[in-house]
Amino acid sequence: MLEEGQRKDWFDSSFIVTLAVASGLGLALFVWRELATDRPAVDLRILKSASFSSATALGGVLGMGLYGSLFLLPLFMQNLLGIPRRRPASRSCPAASPWPS
Secondary structure: OOOOHHHHOHHHOHHHHHHHHHHHHHHHHHHHHHHHOOOOOOOHHHHHOHHHHHHHHHHHHHHHHHHHHHHHHHHHHHHOOOOOOOHHHHHHOHHHOOOOO
16 A cells, blocks of 8 residues: 555555555454454453553654654765665664665
């Protein structure tokens, strides 16, 4: 859905709307099933703890920020700074790159 959004004009596409509804329905059914059963695969009742819930939310936000920046930084370097295709990898993480900067 995320890969096709740009080409298909996001929620103007019936395909993307169908996928979004299916994923929302799947999430709702998953949460309902896990809360309704005696032996859940993922015990969501642990999220009642405020400290655990806040730590989980903070970890999720930090993870999204980290991976979002690792995705957007090379695009920024290529499109706006005009750096060739292989160079953003060596500039983002020089220790892990086999190419010289």
